[in-house]
Amino acid sequence: SIVRNAVLATLHPHLFERIRASLSLVELRRHSVIHDADKVVDWVYFIETGGVSRVVSTRADSPIEVAMVGSFGFVGLSVVLGTTAASHRAIVHFPGLALRI
Numbered sequence: 085s086i087v088r089n090a091v092l093a094t095l096h097p098h099l100f101e102r103i104r105a106s107l108s109l110v111e112l113r114r115h116s117v118i119h120d121a122d123k124v125v126d127w128v129y130f131i132e133t134g135g136v137s138r139v140v141s142t143r144a145d146s147p148i149e150v151a152m153v154g155s156f157g158f159v160g161l162s163v164v165l166g167t168t169a170a171s172h173r174a175i176v177h178f179p180g181l182a183l184r185i
Contacts, residue, residue, distance in 0.1 A: 089130040089183060090156045107183040112136070112176045118159055119170035127184045128160030134180020138172040152177065 087093050092100060112118075112134045119125055121141070129136070136159050138151040150172065153159050159174045159182075 087130075087183065088132045088155050089158070091158055092130050092183065103185060106185050108185075110182055110184045112180045112182050114176055114179045116176045118174040118176065119172070121171065121173045122169050124168050125160050125163050125170050128158055128163050129174075129182040129184050130158045131155050132181040132183060134176065134182070135178035137175050137177040139175060140172055147173070154178075 087100075095103075107130075109132075110129070112129075112131070118127075118129055118136060131154055133155060136153045137149045138153065138159070139147040139149050141147050153174075160170075162168070162170050
């Protein structure tokens with residue numbers, strides 16, 4: 085099947101087939117927290133449609149958005165880097181779909 089996520093779309097077809105069975109399509113609902121800072125990351129989300137904000141908290145101000153992730157990327161980089169905790173809070177800003185592994 086065709087994926088919209090740019091990261092998955094660039095995988096060699098053989099590599100994609102190896103992970104296909106582990107991917108599940110999930111709905112991203114507006115304002116849902118996908119990951120919370122300093123909490124264990126259970127899933128990596130490859131965004132198909134919609135958008136996720138990565139935010140950090142500051143002592144002086146309210147939370148600040150540091151990145152926006154859409155179909156060009158994924159949420160859960162800490163897992164790829166070998167850690168188990170999220171470095172940022174990830175909140176769905178625009179509802180859509182993601183492939184989760």
